Amino acid sequence: MSVLEVERLSYRYPGAGAAALTDVTLAVEPGEFCLVAGLSASGKSTLLRAVSGLVPHFHGGDFAGRVTVAGLDTREHGPAAIGAMAGTVFQDPETQVVMGTVRAELALGLENLGRPPAAVARAVEEVALALGLASLLDRSTHELSGGELQRVALAAALAPRPRLVLLDEPTSQLDPVAGDELIWLLRRLNQEWDTAVLLVEHRLERCLAAADRVIVLEGGRVVSDADPAGFLGWAAGAASPLQTPAARMFAQLGIEPPPVGVRQARGTLRRRDLLEPSLGERMQAGGEHAGGSSRSRPPLWRRSKASAKDSPALRMHSVWHELRDGPSILRGVSFSLGVGERVVLMGRNGAGKSTLLRHAAGLLAPTRGRIERGGRVALLLQNPGDYFLHERVEEEASAPALERARLSEMGARNPRDLSGGERQRLALAVVTDSELPPTVLALDEPTRGMDRGAKSSLAAWLSERRVDGTAVIVATHDVEFAAEFAERVLLLADGRVIADSSAGEVLCGGWYFTTETARILDGAGQALLPEQGAVILGERMSRAPTAPGPGSGESVKRPRVLR
Amino acid sequence: MSVLIAYRRRSSALHATRASVGALYGVTLGTAALIVQHPVVLAGLLVGLLLAGSACGAARDMARTLRVVGLPLLVLTVLVNVLVSRGGLTVFARLGYFGPFGEMNLTVEAAAYGLLVGVRLLIVMLAAVLVSSAVDPDEMLRSLRRLYPGSALAATVATRLVPVLARDAQRLGDAQRCRGDGGASGARARLGVLRAVVGGSLDRSLDVAATLEVRGYGAGGRPARIPRVLSRHDVHFALAAMATLAAAIATRLSGLATFEVYPLLHLSLGAGALLSALVVPALALAPFLDRRGIAL
Numbered sequence: 001m002s003v004l005e006v007e008r009l010s011y012r013y014p015g016a017g018a019a020a021l022t023d024v025t026l027a028v029e030p031g032e033f034c035l036v037a038g039l040s041a042s043g044k045s046t047l048l049r050a051v052s053g054l055v056p057h058f059h060g061g062d063f064a065g066r067v068t069v070a071g072l073d074t075r076e077h078g079p080a081a082i083g084a085m086a087g088t089v090f091q092d093p094e095t096q097v098v099m100g101t102v103r104a105e106l107a108l109g110l111e112n113l114g115r116p117p118a119a120v121a122r123a124v125e126e127v128a129l130a131l132g133l134a135s136l137l138d139r140s141t142h143e144l145s146g147g148e149l150q151r152v153a154l155a156a157a158l159a160p161r162p163r164l165v166l167l168d169e170p171t172s173q174l175d176p177v178a179g180d181e182l183i184w185l186l187r188r189l190n191q192e193w194d195t196a197v198l199l200v201e202h203r204l205e206r207c208l209a210a211a212d213r214v215i216v217l218e219g220g221r222v223v224s225d226a227d228p229a230g231f232l233g234w235a236a237g238a239a240s241p242l243q244t245p246a247a248r249m250f251a252q253l254g255i256e257p258p259p260v261g262v263r264q265a266r267g268t269l270r271r272r273d274l275l276e277p278s279l280g281e282r283m284q285a286g287g288e289h290a291g292g293s294s295r296s297r298p299p300l301w302r303r304s305k306a307s308a309k310d311s312p313a314l315r316m317h318s319v320w321h322e323l324r325d326g327p328s329i330l331r332g333v334s335f336s337l338g339v340g341e342r343v344v345l346m347g348r349n350g351a352g353k354s355t356l357l358r359h360a361a362g363l364l365a366p367t368r369g370r371i372e373r374g375g376r377v378a379l380l381l382q383n384p385g386d387y388f389l390h391e392r393v394e395e396e397a398s399a400p401a402l403e404r405a406r407l408s409e410m411g412a413r414n415p416r417d418l419s420g421g422e423r424q425r426l427a428l429a430v431v432t433d434s435e436l437p438p439t440v441l442a443l444d445e446p447t448r449g450m451d452r453g454a455k456s457s458l459a460a461w462l463s464e465r466r467v468d469g470t471a472v473i474v475a476t477h478d479v480e481f482a483a484e485f486a487e488r489v490l491l492l493a494d495g496r497v498i499a500d501s502s503a504g505e506v507l508c509g510g511w512y513f514t515t516e517t518a519r520i521l522d523g524a525g526q527a528l529l530p531e532q533g534a535v536i537l538g539e540r541m542s543r544a545p546t547a548p549g550p551g552s553g554e555s556v557k558r559p560r561v562l563r
Numbered sequence: 564m565s566v567l568i569a570y571r572r573r574s575s576a577l578h579a580t581r582a583s584v585g586a587l588y589g590v591t592l593g594t595a596a597l598i599v600q601h602p603v604v605l606a607g608l609l610v611g612l613l614l615a616g617s618a619c620g621a622a623r624d625m626a627r628t629l630r631v632v633g634l635p636l637l638v639l640t641v642l643v644n645v646l647v648s649r650g651g652l653t654v655f656a657r658l659g660y661f662g663p664f665g666e667m668n669l670t671v672e673a674a675a676y677g678l679l680v681g682v683r684l685l686i687v688m689l690a691a692v693l694v695s696s697a698v699d700p701d702e703m704l705r706s707l708r709r710l711y712p713g714s715a716l717a718a719t720v721a722t723r724l725v726p727v728l729a730r731d732a733q734r735l736g737d738a739q740r741c742r743g744d745g746g747a748s749g750a751r752a753r754l755g756v757l758r759a760v761v762g763g764s765l766d767r768s769l770d771v772a773a774t775l776e777v778r779g780y781g782a783g784g785r786p787a788r789i790p791r792v793l794s795r796h797d798v799h800f801a802l803a804a805m806a807t808l809a810a811a812i813a814t815r816l817s818g819l820a821t822f823e824v825y826p827l828l829h830l831s832l833g834a835g836a837l838l839s840a841l842v843v844p845a846l847a848l849a850p851f852l853d854r855r856g857i858a859l
Contacts, residue, residue, distance in 0.1 A: 078776070080777075080780060082777070083776070088777040095767060095770035096774040098778070100700050100701045101699065101701055104701035104705070111705070112786075113779055117788075117790070140569065140572065142726050358737075361741060363740060378741065381734065383738075386759075388759070389755045401743070431741050431743050433743035433744055434743040
């Protein structure tokens with residue numbers, strides 16, 4: 001019996017004009033790992049809420065069709081009953097952790113199910129061990145970082161050993177390391193416990209290789225439901241924003257089928273003799289350096305036009321941020337930001353990125369060290385909604401600022417009714433709304449919950465700020481966005497800058513802080529984006545054209561390499 | 564600066580005690596303050612409470628509570644009692660005739676009584692701080708859930724929302740400081756932030772409630788009673804609570820430490836009063852001496 005059956009589900013939120021879901025039909029078998037993909041506002045989160053029973057019991061609205069979770073019809077059983085069969089993890093960890101300590105949080109669901117104390121204690125211990133939370137069990141939940149909270153929320157959902165786990169962008173607040181760990185942990189639990197997984201995720205390259213199946217929603221309808229290879233084939237023709245970087249690179253070269261992950265891509269390239277010696281081998285041969293130590297001249301697409309040495313927009317001299325009775329968050333950070341420069345700040349959760357940006361903007365004062373600012377530093381914090389105090393868009397910022405943010409037409413709307421991308425542009429208009437443009441624009445995790453199209457628009461908009469001489473510094477976990485946007489990358493670890501160099505140098509050759517393209521090409525030519533990878537592979541193909549191996553099922557069309 | 568007092572598991576004997584006993588201990592100290600009248604014994608109890616707070620890492624919370632709420636309340640209590648009370652014979656200021664209030668004579672006895680009430684309130688407040696910072700609210704709510712599921716749900720949402728909304732307010736305040744126009748300042752800015760926090764609190768509470776729903780809170784299941792053997796700290800703190808309460812009652816009833824306010828101040832400073840001032844806090848502090856098994 002399927003663990004989840006959705007039959008002709010249509011749903012409209014109360015007071016909404018359009019339906020969020022229309023005629024959705026699908027089934028998930030026990031042990032299946034299903035990825036739910038789609039652009040923003042395509043109905044992914046609503047589908048999860050319908051499966052968890054929150055739609056319609058909690059949200060109300062017009063509901064048609066049937067959703068059955070492990071034999072329970074959601075029309076007859078509420079979220080509490082469904083919760084015994086399906087664990088749910090939402091996007092915002094802050095509001096899904098309800099108890100004061102981690103141990104109590106993990107026990108809550110089990111106690112609500114009426115499990116005996118011994119079973120509760122054992123399940124709590126085991127799930128804590130499985131998710132690496134054993135050392136946090138007696139910690140207060142309000143002391144945990146976003147990443148830790150997300151792991152606690154996942155553990156709480158898994159503790160009752162549900163037959164189905166529903167996850168709504170669980171990696172959006174996690175660094176690449178924690179994000180990968182989470183996906184592989186889900187895969188392990190899925191394989192060992194036979195738990196079915198329904199995962200909503202924007203960064204498909206992160207989890208496609210772990211998935212058995214990809215369900216694509218568009219305008220509330222299922223437009224594709226296939227295995228990962230089938231999905232990529234569909235995406236190549238129908239919805240390019242959902243293509244993974246590897247698939248885009250292969251598509252530009254005309255190589256088919258598109259690869260599901262790095263391993264498959266490298267296998268294909270190896271069979272075609274298009275892979276060169278690995279970075280490790282190249283380093284051993286003394287031909288190339290890794291990380292921030294390279295002296296080699298970066299390729300054209302990575303050369304920075306700005307110089308921080310001339311007249312820096314921002315300069316930090318050995319800045320420390322030491323908490324009273326707590327650890328040091330920043331430990332002697334020094335760097336300069338040149339006029340008009342585009343810099344990305346990366347590092348694990350808790351590395352000190354947000355604190356550094358707050359220091360840059362003057363929200364915090366260093367406990368030691370000094371900060372020089374060439375002018376005003378505008379800071380966009382993680383939640384754009386925090387900036388809105390009025391009922392109309394036009395009251396939040398001046399007309400020129402709204403025009404720059406391409407929001408002039410929306411002056412009469414309520415800021416809370418705007419889409420995610422529009423809200424972010426309005427918040428940018430608010431923070432940059434001054435007589436003179438800011439010298440530095442700092443953004444903290446601006447791509448959370450954004451699809452690729454919205455990220456590209458944001459990168460382009462930020463790049464346009466160079467016209468005003470505004471330097472832009474972005475703290476992000478999104479490596480693909482960093483590669484698209486940054487000239488230079490600062491890598492933070494434990495409050496220290498451990499790498500500060502061009503994006504090509506920092507984002508190539510690593511294990512985690514690196515793009516899918518760079519992982520496939522092993523850092524060759526410092527190519528980070530599919531277009532750059534395609535140039536390199538195109539050159540290799542033209543040097544040594546090879547036929548695909550017999551029985552490989554691969555084919556080559558005429559390459560469409562962008563130069 | 565956060566104005567919230569949040570529970571945090573620390574290495575202390577009180578933290579190692581089960582929530583029901585810890586809460587009983589705190590309530591007993593507060594009750595003792597209401598029973599005892601003698602200022603020296605009350606001062607001893609106050610010092611004992613501050614030392615207990617220090618022993619379980621709540622000293623800073625207590626100091627902040629004293630500064631922000633306690634001392635202003637103490638001053639207010641004394642002022643109000645001096646102005647309102649007609650008792651006492653030792654006049655230190657004559658303010659004359661005030662219409663319906665009649666003759667306003669300020670007396671030393673009224674000031675002393677105001678001080679007595681203020682110090683008692685202060686001790687009750689500090690006992691509440693001690694309980695808030697050293698007694699696990701989850702364990703308390705768990706017990707409550709067994710008895711009153713509906714009320715416990717409301718209490719759970721409320722206790723979770725308080726820190727969430729406090730962080731929201733902090734974030735919104737930071738965001739306003741980052742506005743390009745510099746943002747509004749002073750009372751207007753605070754009002755704007757308050758409005759936004761209140762507006763957002765509905766969304767926040769819905770999110771928390773949705774989480775509780777999917778975690779089966781409404782399923783009607785009551786948590787099973789966890790059979791737990793009494794720890795040494797459970798026993799010590801329960802005994803200390805009872806002994807402190809008994810000592811406070813004995814002090815009051817025995818007449819060893821008498822304090823009469825009206826009509827004339829009379830304070831006995833004999834050996835009995837001094838002994839009580841030492842014994843009451845000593846009994847309250849005794850369980851902190853056993854530090855076995857208190858680590859996290």
